[in-house]
Amino acid sequence: xxxxxxxxxxxxxxxxxxxxxxxxxxxxxxxxxxxxxxxxxxxxxxxxxxxxxxxxxxxxxxxxxxxxxxxxxxxxxxxxxxxxxxxxxxxxxxxxxxxxxxxxxxxxxxxxxxxxxxxxxxxxxxxxxxxxxxxxxxxxxxxxxxxxxxxxxxxxxxxxxxxxxxxxxxxxxxxxxxxxxxxxxxxxxxxxxxxxxxxxxxxxxxxxxxxxxxxxxxxxxxxxxxxxxxxxxxxxxxxxxxxxxxxxxxxxxxxxxxxxxxxxxxxxxxxxxxxxxxxxxxxxxxxxxxxxxxxxxxxxxxxxxxxxxxxxxxxxxxxxxxxxxxxxxxxxxxxxxxxxxxxxxxxxxxxxxxxxxxxxxxxxxxxxxxxxxxxxxxxxxxxxxxxxxxxxxxxxxxxxxxxxxxxxxxxxxxxxxxxxxxxxxxxxx
Numbered sequence: 001x002x003x004x005x006x007x008x009x010x011x012x013x014x015x016x017x018x019x020x021x022x023x024x025x026x027x028x029x030x031x032x033x034x035x036x037x038x039x040x041x042x043x044x045x046x047x048x049x050x051x052x053x054x055x056x057x058x059x060x061x062x063x064x065x066x067x068x069x070x071x072x073x074x075x076x077x078x079x080x081x082x083x084x085x086x087x088x089x090x091x092x093x094x095x096x097x098x099x100x101x102x103x104x105x106x107x108x109x110x111x112x113x114x115x116x117x118x119x120x121x122x123x124x125x126x127x128x129x130x131x132x133x134x135x136x137x138x139x140x141x142x143x144x145x146x147x148x149x150x151x152x153x154x155x156x157x158x159x160x161x162x163x164x165x166x167x168x169x170x171x172x173x174x175x176x177x178x179x180x181x182x183x184x185x186x187x188x189x190x191x192x193x194x195x196x197x198x199x200x201x202x203x204x205x206x207x208x209x210x211x212x213x214x215x216x217x218x219x220x221x222x223x224x225x226x227x228x229x230x231x232x233x234x235x236x237x238x239x240x241x242x243x244x245x246x247x248x249x250x251x252x253x254x255x256x257x258x259x260x261x262x263x264x265x266x267x268x269x270x271x272x273x274x275x276x277x278x279x280x281x282x283x284x285x286x287x288x289x290x291x292x293x294x295x296x297x298x299x300x301x302x303x304x305x306x307x308x309x310x311x312x313x314x315x316x317x318x319x320x321x322x323x324x325x326x327x328x329x330x331x332x333x334x335x336x337x338x339x340x341x342x343x344x345x346x347x348x349x350x351x352x353x354x355x356x357x358x359x360x361x362x363x364x365x366x367x368x369x370x371x372x373x374x375x376x377x378x379x380x381x382x383x384x385x386x387x388x389x390x391x392x393x394x395x396x397x398x399x400x401x402x403x404x405x406x407x408x409x410x411x412x413x414x415x416x417x418x419x420x421x422x423x424x425x426x427x428x429x
Contacts, residue, residue, distance in 0.1 A: 001029045003108075004038035004070075006063065008056055009046025010154075011187040011222045013076060015138035016044055016101065023105035036067045040108060044101075045076035045086075048154055050323045053078050057089075064091030071112050075101045077157035081327070098143075098158050135374055135407040136183040137176045138222070141169055141206065145190035147225075149251075150262045150329035151291060151322070158189045163198050166206050173214045182372055182407060183218035183243075186210075191221060192228020204230060211239050217409060218372060218390070223247045223289070226273050227265040234280040244281045245315075245392040248273070249289035253308025254301035257294055260333065267308055274312065283367075285315040285360070285391035292349055293322040293342030295333035302345055310352060315360040315391070317353040321346045357422055364393055364414050368429055371395050371412045373405040389414075389424075397426035 003024050007013040020042065021031050035041050041063050045056035056078040064072055068091060075096040079086045087095045094111050096104045142163040145155040173184055186206075188194065195201030203224075210219060219242050226248045236242055248270070252258050255266045265273075277284045290309065309317070321342050324331045337345075373387040385405050386396045397412055412426035 001039045002032045002037055003029050003040045003042065004032050004035045005042050005044075006035070006059070007044040007046075007076075008059060009044075009048060009052055009076070011138050011185060012140060012143070012189060013044045013046065015140035015185075015187050016104075017042075018137060019102075019140060020105050024108075027105070027109065035063050035070070038067060038070050040071045040073060040112065041067060042073045042075070042104070042108070045074060045078035047077035047081050047157060047325075048152075049320065050325065053082070060086070060089060060092070071108075073104070073108055075104055077154055080157045081153065102143075135181065135372060136185065137181050138185045138187045139169060139172060139176075140164070140188060141186050141203075142188035142190065142194045146193060146196065147190070147264065148262060148329070150260065150333070151251075151294065151325070153325045153328050154189060156327055161190060161193050161196050163194050163196065163201065165198070166201055166209055169206065170209055170213050173210060173216055177214060177216045180407065181216065182409060183220065184216050185220045185222055187222035190225065190228075192224045202230075203228065204233060204236070207236050207242070211236070211241060217241060218243055220392075221246055223249055225249065225265070226270055229273065231276075234277050234284075237281040237284075240390075243390045243392065244283050245285040245287070245390070246277070247287045247289075249318075251289055251291050252294065252297075252301075253290075253305035253312075254297075257297055257301050257305070260296060261291075261294065261330070271312065283364075283391050285393070287316040287318070287392075288314050289318045289320065290349060291320050291322050292346045293337040295322070295330055295337065296335040297337050306349070306352065309349070310356070313356055313359070314353070315393070316357055317349070319346055319349050319353060354422070358417070358419060361393060361417050361422060361424060364389070364391075364424060365417060366414065368411050368413045370409050371397075371426065372409050373407070376406050386423075393424055394422075395424045395426040397428055399428055 005017045005021060007017050032038050043060055043063060046052040060074060071093045072091050073094045074086050074092055079095050080097040083095055083097060086092055096107055144158045144161040146161050148155060192203055194203040194206055224246060250270050251261055251263055253267060258266055274286055369389045371387040371389055373385045375386045377384050383399050384396055388394055395412060411429040413429055414424050415427050416425040
């Protein structure tokens with residue numbers, strides 16, 4: 001059977017698609033990239049914001065219109081929070097909530113009586129990735145979160161923390177490495193909480209084993225809560241296979257707002273953490289999240305956030321204009337910020353974030369670094385390659401030769417910056 005997998009939202013949703021792909025393929029089914037070619041379409045939905053829920057609904061309807069003959073399976077956070085609504089939607093044949101999504105392929109095969117082929121009959125060494133030619137893989141190390149930030153609906157949808165065994169994760173990484181994958185991203189709902197439900201396992205111990213027991217060239221982290229990192233965490237980065245970049249969400253630059261969010265890290269602690277990272281890891285790139293217009297955010301608190309962001313400096317900022325989510329504590333808070341004020345503050349922060357990003361990229365000029373080349377295009381007899389530095393800055397380099405550089409790691413000199421696109425211009429070394 002032909003199966004098409006689609007995800008919205010976080011890296012964890014992408015990682016789950018890769019796991020499902022491996023299970024489907026090991027049972028003799030084929031993963032196809034186009035939904036009209038599929039016998040079964042699986043959608044992993046998102047509900048982190050109201051807009052994400054709306055996108056999930058629209059994509060669900062579009063997938064049905066594109067191929068009404070296919071079986072449509074819907075999972076993820078939106079499908080979990082609005083299970084009855086999704087189940088009643090035209091064309092939906094099966095809803096798999098988050099607490100059962102680890103067995104989604106088995107449920108699909110059972111529900112639609114898809115033939116199961118013994119693993120020994122499948123192609124040896126076949127890739128578990130759902131798109132061929134991938135150079136990066138997302139490794140789901142855990143699910144769920146024990147914390148309850150007042151704005152977050154995802155922890156409600158994902159449930160309690162559940163960590164995978166270290167050995168199982170190591171085995172998956174080694175399989176991907178043998179298939180030519182150059183880079184992995186350790187991902188989950190609460191990455192820093194890995195091991196909370198296991199004996200003698202933590203994110204630190206897991207990374208130690210990954211470094212000791214795998215040969216994968218590049219290792220990254222998805223978003224990690226800053227309060228989860230122990231004092232000695234950045235010592236791990238003495239191994240150059242750990243990429244010098246982390247996404248550490250602060251959410252606000254005002255401690256009073258952070259208290260209303262029920263965040264466990266205040267600005268002073270965050271500053272201390274960043275100073276340590278930048279001191280211990282040369283070229284360390286810190287990116288973050290900021291929520292604009294959280295309930296009760298005063299002009300003074302907003303000014304504090306702007307000042308904190310500017311003085312701290314970030315390589316990139318994900319900016320979210322606050323939207324009320326039913327089922328969260330924040331939705332019941334008083335003194336909501338007016339929509340026009342939220343939008344105006346968002347525009348102001350976007351301008352500051354762009355300035356900080358340009359400043360960061362200019363600091364990279366004049367260096368020679370290794371780049372993992374991800375894409376190639378031809379124009380006017382020239383080949384243009386794009387990829388990312390270890391600290392996750394995008395680079396484009398041009399060559400009049402045609403070496404096969406996609407999925408290769410090579411040195412490049414960072415000679416210029418395209419201010420308009422915020423992309424570094426590289427020269428092959």
